[in-house]
Every structure is written in C-alpha cells, then in structure tokens.
Amino acid sequence: MIVEQISVFVENKAGSIEKVTIALANAGIGIRTFCTEDGSDFGILRMLVTDPKKAESVLKDNGFSAFCNKVVAAKCANKTGSLAYLLNKLAERNVSVEYMYAFQDNDEARVVLRTKDIELCNTIIEEQ
Amino acid sequence: MNKDFYNPVEGISRDELRKLQYTRLQKTIASALNVPFYQKAFKALGLSASDIRSLDDIIKLPFTTKDDLRNNYPFKMAAIPLKDCVRVHSSSGTTGNPTVVLHSKNDLDAWAELVARNLYMVGVRDTDVFQNTSGYGMFTGGLGFQYGAEKLGCLTVPAAAGNSKRQIKFMKDFGTTVVHIIPSYATRLAEVMAEEGVDPKKDLKIRILAIGAEPHTEEQRKRIEELLGVKAYNSFGMSEMCGPGVAFECKEQNGLHIWEDNVIVEIVNPVTLQPVPDGEIGELVLTTLNREAMPLIRYRTRDLTRIIPGDCPCGRTHRRLARFQGRSDDMMILKGVNIFPIQIEKILMGYKELGSNFLITLETISNNDEMTVEVELGELGTDNVGDLKDLVKDITRKLKDEILITPKVKLVPKGSLPSAEGGKAVRVKDLRKLF
Ligand SMILES: [Zn+2]
Numbered sequence: 240m241i242v243e244q245i246s247v248f249v250e251n252k253a254g255s256i257e258k259v260t261i262a263l264a265n266a267g268i269g270i271r272t273f274c275t276e277d278g279s280d281f282g283i284l285r286m287l288v289t290d291p292k293k294a295e296s297v298l299k300d301n302g303f304s305a306f307c308n309k310v311v312a313a314k315c316a317n318k319t320g321s322l323a324y325l326l327n328k329l330a331e332r333n334v335s336v337e338y339m340y341a342f343q344d345n346d347e348a349r350v351v352l353r354t355k356d357i358e359l360c361n362t363i364i365e366e367q
Numbered sequence: 368m369n370k371d372f373y374n375p376v377e378g379i380s381r382d383e384l385r386k387l388q389y390t391r392l393q394k395t396i397a398s399a400l401n402v403p404f405y406q407k408a409f410k411a412l413g414l415s416a417s418d419i420r421s422l423d424d425i426i427k428l429p430f431t432t433k434d435d436l437r438n439n440y441p442f443k444m445a446a447i448p449l450k451d452c453v454r455v456h457s458s459s460g461t462t463g464n465p466t467v468v469l470h471s472k473n474d475l476d477a478w479a480e481l482v483a484r485n486l487y488m489v490g491v492r493d494t495d496v497f498q499n500t501s502g503y504g505m506f507t508g509g510l511g512f513q514y515g516a517e518k519l520g521c522l523t524v525p526a527a528a529g530n531s532k533r534q535i536k537f538m539k540d541f542g543t544t545v546v547h548i549i550p551s552y553a554t555r556l557a558e559v560m561a562e563e564g565v566d567p568k569k570d571l572k573i574r575i576l577a578i579g580a581e582p583h584t585e586e587q588r589k590r591i592e593e594l595l596g597v598k599a600y601n602s603f604g605m606s607e608m609c610g611p612g613v614a615f616e617c618k619e620q621n622g623l624h625i626w627e628d629n630v631i632v633e634i635v636n637p638v639t640l641q642p643v644p645d646g647e648i649g650e651l652v653l654t655t656l657n658r659e660a661m662p663l664i665r666y667r668t669r670d671l672t673r674i675i676p677g678d679c680p681c682g683r684t685h686r687r688l689a690r691f692q693g694r695s696d697d698m699m700i701l702k703g704v705n706i707f708p709i710q711i712e713k714i715l716m717g718y719k720e721l722g723s724n725f726l727i728t729l730e731t732i733s734n735n736d737e738m739t740v741e742v743e744l745g746e747l748g749t750d751n752v753g754d755l756k757d758l759v760k761d762i763t764r765k766l767k768d769e770i771l772i773t774p775k776v777k778l779v780p781k782g783s784l785p786s787a788e789g790g791k792a793v794r795v796k797d798l799r800k801l802f
Contacts, residue, residue, distance in 0.1 A: 246750040250780055276752045280777050283752050300562065302782045306747035337751070353750065 241361050242312045243291035244351070247284045248304040251277070256284055259303065263288065266297040272342030272351065287312070287342070287351065311352045313364045315341070322350065328367060334360055370682060373487035373519075374480070376628045377683045384627055384684060389422045391656035392631060396428075399662045401446040404439055405429075425631060425654065426642065430665045433466060436607065440464035444661050447471060452660045457505050458606045468606055469660040475514065477657045481612035481626055482515020488617050488624070488683075489575055489600045491545050493520030496572075498543040500552060502528040507610025512547045512577070515612060521545065531559040538571050545575045547602070547611075550583040550591060554723040555786050557594040568596035577602045579611060584709060585690065586716035587723075603688065607666055608653055614688050622675040622687030629657055632686065633665070634674055645674040651688070699795060701729060701736050706770045708794045714765050715742050720758060724784040727774075730798040738774040740766065743781050 249255040256275070263270060269289040276283045288294045291307055298305040315321050329336065329352075337353045354360040372378055379387075396416045399405040408429040409415065418427060441457075442449060444467075453472050457465045470478070491497070497516040503509030509527060516523045526537050534556060537543060548556070553576060560567055567573060573595060578588070579602030592599050603623050604611035614625035625632050634649040635642050643649040651668045655661075675687040699706045708727060715725050722743035729738055742762070749755065755778060763776045785793045 244750065246747060248744050248747050248755075248778070248780060250783070255780070278752045278756055281752075281755065281779075283747075283750060283755075285750055302780070304744045304747040304781060306750055308750050 240312050240314075241309050241357060242287060242351075243307055244310045244353075245286050245288055245291055245294050245298070246306045246308070247286070247298060248281060249275075249284050250281050251279070258301075259284060259298070262297060262301040262303070263294060266293065268294050268297065271344070272340065274338075274340040274351075276338070285340075309357045311354070311357060311361045311364055312344075313350045313352055315348045315350045317348050325350065325364070325367070328363055329354070329360065332359070332363055334363065372683070373484040377484065377488075377624075377685065379684060381684055385422055387628055388631055388656060391628075392419065392422065392425065392654065395654065395656055395658070395662045395664065398446045398659065399664055402444055402662075404435060404444060405664065422631070425633070425665070428654075428664050430640065430652070430667055431663050432667050433607070433669070436466040437464045441467045442469065444663075445469050446662055447660055456507050456510075456606050456610065466607060468609070470609070471659040474609070474658055474660050477629070478511060478609040478612055479514040479518040481609070481629060482511055483519040484626070485602065485612060485615035486516060486519050486521075486545070486577070488615060488681075489577075489598070490618065491516075491519060491521065491575060495521045495544045495575075496524065496542055497521035497545045497547070498524040498526050498534070498537060498541070500526055500528060500534060500546060500548045500556075507604065507606045508547065508579075511604065511610035511612060516545075531556055532563065535560055535563060535565055538573060539565065542572050544572050545577070546573055546597075547577040550578050550587055550599075551723065551786070553578060553591045553599070554587070554594065557591070558723075567594070571595075573597050576600065577611075577615075579603055584713040584716055586713060590716060590723075601690070603691070605668060605670075607663065607668070608655065609658075613653075617679060617681040617683060619679060619681055622679070622689055624679070624683050624685045625688050627685045630655055632674070632688075634672070637671070643673075645676045645686075648673045699727070699729060699797070701738055701772055704771050706738075706772070710769050711740060711766060712794075714762070714769055715740075717765070718758070718762065719745070720748055721745055721762075722781055724786050725794065726784045726796060727794060728796045728798060736799055738772060739777060740774045741777045741779050741784060743784055744778045745781070 247259050271287045273284060273286040295305050295307045313325060315325055334354050339350055339352050341350050352360055370378060396419060412429055414427060436444060451471055452469045454470045454475060455467055457467045499512045501508030513523060513525055524537055524541055524543060526534055574597055576597050576599040578599050588599050600616040601623055602611050603614040614623035616623050631654040633642055633652040635652050637650040648671055651670045651672050653666050653668060655663045670691050672691050673689045675689050679687055711727060715721055722745040725740060725742040727740055759776050759778060767773045
C-alpha cells in the first residue's frame with residue numbers, strides 16, 4: 240500500500256521534536272509511527288499520521304519546514320523470516336531500500352519502505 | 368528618447384549641468400563660510416572662496432566627515448540663524464553624539480521635489496496610493512517620502528514601521544499601488560501575506576516598490592519582485608544629505624541616477640583620497656548645492672560605489688551610481704581578509720531552499736577567529752538528511768569561493784533568527800576577544 244509520509248526539519252536541541260508533536264496534537268492529528276534521521280546540527284523527523292495533507296498544512300502554518308512524499312507500507316506477517324522474504328523479493332528485482340521502519344497496525348505488522356521507485360516497490364509487494 | 372521628466376533639469380546637457388553646478392558651488396562655499404568649522408578648515412589650507420575658479424578646483428576644498436558633524440553637535444554646522452531653520456533630523460549614533468541635520472523651509476521643499484522626481488521617474492503619478500512603511504520621527508525615510516509623495520499628489524498612507532497584519536490590511540482596503548519599504552521587510556511581509564492567505568498578485572494592487580536604506584543584492588530584488596508581483600526600484604539616501612531622494616533607479620534598473628543639480632559627486636580612493644576614474648570603485652563624496660541651513664562640502668559618505676560609465680537609455684544626463692558595495696563600517700576583517708555581509712547575503716539568496724534570514728557570528732575558538740553562518744531553511748523539499756548535508760556543503764563551497772574563508776554553515780528552523788520588522792535586521796554578531 241502506498242501512503243503519504245510527512246518529514247519535518249528539526250534542530251538537534253531539547254524540545255524541538257516536542258514542538259512538532261504539540262502542533263499536531265492541537266490540530267487533532269494522530270501519529271501512527273515515526274522515525275528520526277540524525278545529522279550533526281539537525282535531523283529529519285519522519286512520520287505517518289492520521290491526516291497527512293492536513294498535517295502538512297498545519298506544520299507549515301506553525302512555521303515548520305515540512306515535506307510530504309510517498310512511501311510503501313508493506314504488510315509483514317508476524318513470524319520469523321517474513322521480513323527476510325519480503326526484502327528478498329525486492330532484491331531479486333534490484334530494488335534497493337533507502338530506509339525503513341516498522342509499526343503495528345491493528346494486530347498486523349507493517350514495514351515502511353522508501354525506495355527510489357515507489358510504484359515498482361509497491362507492485363512487487365502487492366504481488367506477494 | 369523618453370522626455371517625460373518631472374523636472375526639465377533631468378535632461379539638460381552635461382555642459383549646462385556643469386555650469387549650473389559651478390554657480391551653485393560658489394553659493395555653497397559662500398554660505399559654508401558662515402560656519403566656524405569651515406572658516407577654520409579653509410584657513411588651515413590657506414584657501415579662500417576666490418581660489419575656486421572652476422568646477423575642477425573642488426579637489427582643493429577640505430573634506431567633511433561624520434566625526435566633524437558629531438564634534439559640532441548639535442547646531443554648530445548651521446549656516447543660517449536657527450530662527451530660519453524649521454526642522455532637525457538626527458541619525459541614531461551608536462557611539463558618541465548623533466549627527467544632526469538642520470533644514471530651512473526651502474531645504475524641505477527641495478528635498479520633497481527630489482523625492483517626487485524619483486517617484487515620477489519610475490511611473491508613480493497623482494492617481495497612485497502610496498504607503499510608507501518607514502519609521503517616522505527622526506528617521507528621514509518616513510517624512511522624506513511622505514512630503515515627496517504628497518508633492519507628487521499621491522494619496523499617502525503614513526502607515527509607519529511594523530505591524531505586518533495592519534500593513535497588509537491597509538494595502539488591501541486602501542488599494543495601495545506604491546510602497547516604500549526596506550528589502551528585508553518586503554520579504555518578511557510576503558511571508559506574512561502567505562500566512563494570512565493574501566495573494567499579493569491577485570488580492571493587492573501594488574505595482575511599484577521603492578526599496579533602500581539597507582544593502583541588498585540583485586538576487587534579493589528579483590526575489591521581492593517575484594514574490595509580490597511588482598517592480599522594485601533602488602533608492603539611495605542618507606540623513607546627512609537630507610535623506611531619501613539623493614539618487615534613485617530609473618526604469619532601466621541599471622544604476623541610480625544621482626541628481627547632480629543637487630550634489631557634486633566625487634568617487635575617491637578611501638586611503639589616498641584621490642579621485643578615481645568613472646567605473647572604478649571608491650568612496651562616494653558629496654557636496655551639497657542647494658542646501659541653505661547646513662551646506663556640506665566634500666562629505667565623506669563611507670559608502671563604497673562606482674559611477675556607471677556611459678549614457679542611460681532613459682535620456683537623463685545625471686550620472687548613475689552602481690549598486691553599493693557596502694559601507695566601510697559594515698566591513699568585517701577576519702584572518703586579514705575584508706568581508707562585507709552583502710557578499711554572504713548574495714550567495715545565500717541564490718538558494719531557493721533557504722529563507723531570507725541569516726546571522727553571521729564571529730568568535731575566537733582556541734585562538735582562531737572563526738565564522739559561523741546560520742541560515743533559516745525555507746521549504747524542506749526532501750525526506751533525507753543527506754540532501755541537506757549536500758546543501759550545506761554546496762553553500763560552504765560557494766561562500767569559500769566568494770570570501771576566501773571557510774565558514775561553518777548551519778541550517779536552522781524558520782523563525783529562529785532575528786528578522787527585520789520595520790528596522791534593520793542584525794546580520795553580524797562579533798563575539799571575538801579583542802586583544
Ligand atoms: Zn536612466
């Protein structure tokens with residue numbers, strides 16, 4: 240499944256991620272999962288939220304530098320070896336993963352995958 | 368050739384202009400000799416008014432500096448009795464006494480005429496609604512533009528500085544077509560418009576901006592023009608020379624016509640004080656030609672610029688000054704290299720990803736002077752830290768090419784640096800230990 244991810248520029252200092260979460264909470268937007276990528280002075284907070292379009296405009300209105308793009312949220316069975324199987328399917332078609340993170344969606348495990356060609360990645364995943 | 372001038376003097380021949388300048392220079396000298404400071408200065412050089420037999424003899428005359436004005440605070444530079452002066456302006460002095468400029472009634476009329484001439488030159492007419500976002504009071508950008516725009520017959524909106532939301536409301540409700548604004552505040556106002564959901568191109572009627580009072584780059588001007596859907600023209604003024612009105616860009620947007628019926632222009636080498644040829648950068652030196660209350664002879668402006676050689680297609684014969692290259696006061700010296708904030712601004716403005724605010728910090732780190740450039744990120748445009756690191760590397764490399772020193776570049780979130788709300792933004796923080 241292709242979903243929209245929100246990325247926010249955050250400074251590496253106390254309270255900067257908190258500000259983002261407060262802005263979203265005040266707008267009634269829930270965070271389903273997130274991960275951070277760290278630079279030295281700054282980082283990027285990536286999130287899947289309940290309402291990505293609204294989140295993007297709320298964040299921009301609150302003065303954040305935000306970016307919305309598409310990622311694949313792949314179902315992954317809750318058993319040993321399933322992630323290896325999934326990644327193997329991508330590797331077979333020469334799709335390399337830029338980054339990934341995971342979350343639990345109603346009893347189901349999901350893996351968020353960012354690749355260059357999101358459509359291709361999604362097709363491979365859906366074929367399974 | 369366009370002969371639609373506000374004042375026919377804009378197009379007179381260079382010969383006529385020089386004759387006019389010489390006649391007026393003699394008047395200026397005679398009047399300046401009422402001032403004890405000039406009496407002493409002439410005496411020290413063994414000079415009398417009759418020694419100035421042609422315009423070229425101006426180089427025999429003494430210079431006047433900002434310190435001379437400070438030392439004669441408040442009214443010792445007056446050439447006429449105080450009862451004939453009607454206004455005083457003063458510049459904010461960071462050290463010692465401020466500089467004070469006195470005006471007679473005729474001085475104010477002449478000043479308003481210059482501003483009206485400038486506005487007319489870029490297409491402003493009596494049908495326009497002119498909003499002034501300058502601070503009023505002692506700062507000359509307020510009253511200077513106010514009286515000029517009134518003289519031209521515009522409907523004037525003296526909104527004064529600050530309160531962006533109110534500025535935008537006036538623009539919308541009054542149908543403002545012309546705005547006087549400092550460049551950093553123009554960018555700030557565009558940001559507030561976006562926040563307020565006002566599209567300047569659809570919801571506002573602004574077509575002309577007079578921008579000045581703050582050094583800025585061609586890139587910044589283009590950005591302002593794009594953001595607001597306007598034509599932005601550079602204005603040059605300084606309180607010592609009355610204020611705004613001294614020089615202004617014509618529609619060609621290639622240099623500022625400096626009104627040579629109002630001042631004699633010299634560009635000198637700031638070290639040797641010898642004149643440099645047209646086209647070469649030097650310090651701008653001005654002699655007033657119409658000033659009654661406080662004539663100034665060869666005033667050293669500290670502004671670095673050059674004359675653009677050649678005729679302007681607009682048909683005006685008054686020479687053009689190039690974009691200002693900074694002030695000797697703004698200059699930072701780091702590791703023996705002279706650096707102007709505008710050089711850094713020029714590079715940063717070239718990046719669409721960046722916002723308009725930046726801050727240069729100079730500090731001593733383990734006995735080394737280091738420069739940090741913090742700049743606000745605008746749009747994120749990526750989900751990848753690597754892209755931002757590449758951006759920082761690219762900015763660092765371009766800055767190094769420009770200023771010959773490698774600064775530490777830091778991206779910071781929007782709103783974390785000082786911005787210019789109606790005043791000048793703080794661009795440089797010098798925390799160095801000075802021995
Ligand atoms: Zn011209």
